[in-house]
Amino acid sequence: MNATREAGYLPALLLTVAWLGGVRIAGRxxxxxxxxxxxxxxxxxxxxxxxxxxxxxxxxxHPSRPALANVNGLVVIVAxxxxxxxxxxxxxxxxxxxxxxxxxxxLVLLFNTQAASPDRVRVLRSLMVIVGFAFVMKxxxxxxxxxxxxxxxxxxxxxxxxxxxxxxLTQAPFHPATGYVAFFTIVMFLIALAxxxxxxxxxxxxxxxxxxxxxxxR
Amino acid sequence: MHxxxxxxxxxxxxxxxxAFIGWLYIRQPQSVAEVTGGLTASxxxxxxxxxxxxxxxxxxxxxxxxxxxxxxxxxxxxxxxARTQFYIAYSYYRQGWGRLYQDDALFARGLERVTxxxxxxPNGRLVVDDAELQMxxxxxxxxxxxxxxxxxxxxxxxxxxxxxxx
Numbered sequence: 001m002n003a004t005r006e007a008g009y010l011p012a013l014l015l016t017v018a019w020l021g022g023v024r025i026a027g028r029x030x031x032x033x034x035x036x037x038x039x040x041x042x043x044x045x046x047x048x049x050x051x052x053x054x055x056x057x058x059x060x061x062h063p064s065r066p067a068l069a070n071v072n073g074l075v076v077i078v079a080x081x082x083x084x085x086x087x088x089x090x091x092x093x094x095x096x097x098x099x100x101x102x103x104x105x106x107l108v109l110l111f112n113t114q115a116a117s118p119d120r121v122r123v124l125r126s127l128m129v130i131v132g133f134a135f136v137m138k139x140x141x142x143x144x145x146x147x148x149x150x151x152x153x154x155x156x157x158x159x160x161x162x163x164x165x166x167x168x169l170t171q172a173p174f175h176p177a178t179g180y181v182a183f184f185t186i187v188m189f190l191i192a193l194a195x196x197x198x199x200x201x202x203x204x205x206x207x208x209x210x211x212x213x214x215x216x217x218r
Numbered sequence: 219m220h221x222x223x224x225x226x227x228x229x230x231x232x233x234x235x236x237a238f239i240g241w242l243y244i245r246q247p248q249s250v251a252e253v254t255g256g257l258t259a260s261x262x263x264x265x266x267x268x269x270x271x272x273x274x275x276x277x278x279x280x281x282x283x284x285x286x287x288x289x290x291x292x293x294x295x296x297x298x299x300a301r302t303q304f305y306i307a308y309s310y311y312r313q314g315w316g317r318l319y320q321d322d323a324l325f326a327r328g329l330e331r332v333t334x335x336x337x338x339x340p341n342g343r344l345v346v347d348d349a350e351l352q353m354x355x356x357x358x359x360x361x362x363x364x365x366x367x368x369x370x371x372x373x374x375x376x377x378x379x380x381x382x383x384x
Contacts, residue, residue: 003221007228015232019239031243068225075232 014079021086042085053199255296
């Protein structure tokens with residue numbers, strides 16, 4: 001794997017996701033650390049990524065690699081875990097019934113994905129759908145329902161949810177900038193996951209760095 | 219560039235970036251001034267604006283509390299100086315104090331500031347050498363603000379009207 005990617009922009013991308021995943025802009029800017037459940041989901045996602053081959057830990061940490069390269073690999077793995085936890089923190093509604101339902105939904109989906117043992121491409125696609133759907137629910141649907149001023153979308157949703165008590169659904173309103181930050185954070189996260197060293201994508205550089213004797217013709 | 223150099227630079231950069239993010243989550247700064255002030259304070263290089271501080275103190279002694287806070291906040295934009303935060307808290311106390319009732323909103327803000335001042339002070343101990351003040355330690359001020367915010371039977375004591383502002 002390219003050293004610049006492994007030591008440079010992959011940790012930078014993942015750490016930025018871990019940072020921006022906690023940003024909530026309301027009256028003030030708050031940085032929300034991941035709750036315990038998000039850490040559990042992050043760990044499960046890490047398991048799914050490894051099982052599907054989207055993340056090959058042996059390409060990041062291996063006895064044949066130099067110590068410095070292994071430390072770089074460790075940074076990538078730890079950063080992937082925190083970025084995953086913060087993305088789950090980001091897409092989960094802040095309180096109430098939607099939070100509970102979303103957490104259960106994500107937990108079941110991750111277990112289901114792990115049980116299905118899909119390949120890397122399918123996992124990344126599935127993750128894009130899960131994260132995208134949760135983003136739309138939180139930052140568009142629930143945000144519209146929680147908007148005190150109300151809008152066309154809120155009126156449409158109120159008609160659709162006729163008979164339901166909105167008190168169980170509404171969330172503390174955020175500044176619209178939160179949604180934009182969340183969107184770019186999610187995009188960055190998906191790009192970072194696609195860039196992770198995978199099991200099925202060995203480059204010439206990787207073979208050269210792990211087996212120097214062959215490439216040097218000895 | 220040599221691969222080893224790239225890896226070493228990347229590692230140092232990633233660790234520094236992770237430490238910065240951790241610091242942001244702990245300190246929760248609200249502005250760029252707070253970020254830069256907090257970082258300079260962490261290496262002991264933070265200085266308040268002495269001119270603005272003196273202006274704030276002058277307003278404070280003339281009982282012009284909003285003006286005093288304006289100047290003191292200008293003196294310590296990063297909210298990193300314990301003494302300045304103490305005076306800001308004291309200004310909330312003096313402005314909110316009343317013979318018949320205390321202004322809870324101002325007292326609450328004062329409590330927030332004095333708690334910050336205590337957190338910033340070395341070992342949490344802050345004593346201000348100012349003969350004009352009747353409460354010179356942050357602990358006294360904090361206790362007074364907390365007592366003002368508390369609702370109990372002593373609030374109904376008619377002798378409260380003879381109390382005095384510290």
